[in-house]
Amino acid sequence: MNVFAGFPLIRPLLFSMQAEAAHDFTLTWLDRLYRAGLLPTSRPLAGTSKQLMGLRFANPVGLAAGLDKNAAHLDSLGSFGFGFIEVGTVTPRPQPGNPQPRMFRLTQHEALINRLGFNNQGLEHFLRNVQGSRWAAERRGVLGLNIGKNASTPIENALDDYLAGLEAVAPWADYVTVNISSPNTQGLRDLQQQDSLNRLLEGLKEAQHRLAQQHQRHVPLVLKIAPDLTDEQIREIAERLRAHSIEGVIATNTTLNRKAVDGHPYAKEHGGLSGAPLLEQSNHVIRALRSSLQSDVVIIGVGGVMSGEDAKSKLNAGADLVQLYTGLIYRGPSLVAEAVRATRSE
Numbered sequence: 001m002n003v004f005a006g007f008p009l010i011r012p013l014l015f016s017m018q019a020e021a022a023h024d025f026t027l028t029w030l031d032r033l034y035r036a037g038l039l040p041t042s043r044p045l046a047g048t049s050k051q052l053m054g055l056r057f058a059n060p061v062g063l064a065a066g067l068d069k070n071a072a073h074l075d076s077l078g079s080f081g082f083g084f085i086e087v088g089t090v091t092p093r094p095q096p097g098n099p100q101p102r103m104f105r106l107t108q109h110e111a112l113i114n115r116l117g118f119n120n121q122g123l124e125h126f127l128r129n130v131q132g133s134r135w136a137a138e139r140r141g142v143l144g145l146n147i148g149k150n151a152s153t154p155i156e157n158a159l160d161d162y163l164a165g166l167e168a169v170a171p172w173a174d175y176v177t178v179n180i181s182s183p184n185t186q187g188l189r190d191l192q193q194q195d196s197l198n199r200l201l202e203g204l205k206e207a208q209h210r211l212a213q214q215h216q217r218h219v220p221l222v223l224k225i226a227p228d229l230t231d232e233q234i235r236e237i238a239e240r241l242r243a244h245s246i247e248g249v250i251a252t253n254t255t256l257n258r259k260a261v262d263g264h265p266y267a268k269e270h271g272g273l274s275g276a277p278l279l280e281q282s283n284h285v286i287r288a289l290r291s292s293l294q295s296d297v298v299i300i301g302v303g304g305v306m307s308g309e310d311a312k313s314k315l316n317a318g319a320d321l322v323q324l325y326t327g328l329i330y331r332g333p334s335l336v337a338e339a340v341r342a343t344r345s346e
Contacts, residue, residue, distance in 0.1 A: 003038055004080075007332030019103040019112065023329075027073050034076035042134065044141045045081035047340040052298045052320055053220040053247045055142050055174050059083035061311060061339045064302045064323035065146035065177060065224075069120045074133035078140055080336045085135065086323065087126075088146030089179045092164040094122035095150055098184060104266040106275070110306055110330045111261060114254070115271030117184045118148050123168045130172050144222070145173040148182065155187040159203045166204060170211045170219045178204060181226040181253035183272045189226055194236050201244040220247035220298075227252035227281045227303060231288055238292035248298035250323070251285040254278070255303075275326035279304025283317040290318025306331060308342025315343055 014022040033039050047059025062084035063077060071087040078085060097119025104113045120126065130136050136143055147165030149158045166176055180191040180200070191200055204221060212218045223246055225237060241249055254272025261267045261277055282303030289299055301319030305311050306327045314322045322343065327335050 003033060004040075004333040007334065011332070015105065015107065018101060019105050020100065023067075023103070027068070027076070030076040030079075031073055034079060039076060039079035040081070042075050042078035042140055043081075044083045045337060045340045047083065048343060048345045050320065053175060054218065055220070057083045057142055057321065059340045060315070060321045060343050061336055062086060062142075062144070062300070062321060062323045064325040065089055065144070065179070066116075067325055067328070069118075071126050071129040071133070071145075074130070074135040074143075078135045080333045081340065082141060082336060083340075084142035084144060084174075084321070086144035086146055086177060087130075088120070088177070089118050089148040089182070090120050090123055090126040090146065090165065090169070091118050091148050091150045092123050092161050092168075093150050093152075094125070095119065095152070102271070104269050104271075105329075106261050106264050106266055106273075109261050109264065109275065109277055110326070111273055111275030111277050112326050112329065113266055113269050113271045113273050115184045115269070117151060118182065123165065127168060127172060130169075136172060142174045143172070144175045144177055145169040146177040146179050146224070148179045149185065149188065151185050155190060158188075158191060159200055162200065162204060163207050166207050167211065170208075171215055173219055175220040175222055175248065177222045177224050177250060179224045179253070181224050183226070183254060183256050192225060192229070192233070192237060194240065197237065197240050198244075201240060201246060205244050205246075222246070222248035222250055222298070222300065224250040224253055225285070227255045227278065227285055228257060229285065234285060234288040235292050238289055241293065241297055246297070248300060249289060249293075250300040250302060251289055251319070252278070252282045252303050255281055257281065274303065275330070276304050276306050279306075279310055279313070283313060286314060286317040286319050305335075305339065307335070308338040311339035312342045
């Protein structure tokens with residue numbers, strides 16, 4: 001029995017709930033179904049295998065960070081068939097995030113606006129969840145761990161938080177994502193500016209080399225950037241990635257641009273917009289990055305993937321891998337298999 005086929009039947013119930021409540025409800029029930037043995041085996045679907053950053057991806061379709069901030073649902077989400085899963089963003093200390101309500105559906109646009117603000121239970125709780133998951137313990141697929149800074153940490157001390165995160169998660173991660181692009185932590189996107197980015201990446205690379213010697217394994221670093229960048233800013237970031245030998249980049253986080261949803265009742269809500277309206281904006285950043293980067297810098301494309309064709313458009317733009325989030329809210333788990341099929345090599 002394929003329980004995922006029933007998603008269209010339960011979507012009206014989920015969409016009758018406030019968005020964040022539906023999110024929590026869905027994850028709770030996925031875990032119950034997993035424990036009852038009613039979900040498919042928690043392994044990647046067969047697709048186009050790729051060797052990137054020294055890692056083998058059974059298929060190029062992954063889960064974006066943000067859906068499972070505390071790494072509490074790795075095994076049930078693994079049943080969707082992802083080739084890789086990224087969890088977080090986790091901050092060194094627990095924090096509640098921004099006041100509710102802080103997530104809004106723009107259903108007619110197949111979009112979300114969120115201003116969650118890195119709500120999470122902190123590194124200690126996060127790592128207990130990772131260590132307790134079969135996905136991580138049995139190396140069922142590639143695992144990315146996404147780190148950020150606490151809202152209470154001054155921006156000039158941001159490197160301290162990222163170093164604390166990297167040192168804690170490195171033993172358990174296949175790759176580590178450095179999130180400097182959420183619009184929901186004040187000042188965070190300033191870290192994308194050239195001087196700040198230089199200092200951050202220099203400090204992280206030094207720690208990466210030290211941790212590689214300590215743990216006898218190299219853990220790639222991936223930078224997650226915003227879609228709201230000029231072409232010149234994208235070129236400058238690409239130069240910094242090359243200069244510091246950063247292994248990968250995720251393009252992109254959510255956008256502050258509201259042009260595509262202008263007139264919607266929620267369009268003026270503060271936060272980042274994701275979903276279908278982000279597709280072309282994200283793809284533009286991917287194309288700009290690829291034109292400035294060598295092929296050995298991995299690009300993970302995320303933003304607006306609502307169909308298999310959307311996933312393929314990311315690869316056509318220059319991405320090596322693709323991530324999903326908002327598309328799962330609107331399409332359900334079947335989107336993963338559709339994206340895997342669409343991204344198979346001919």
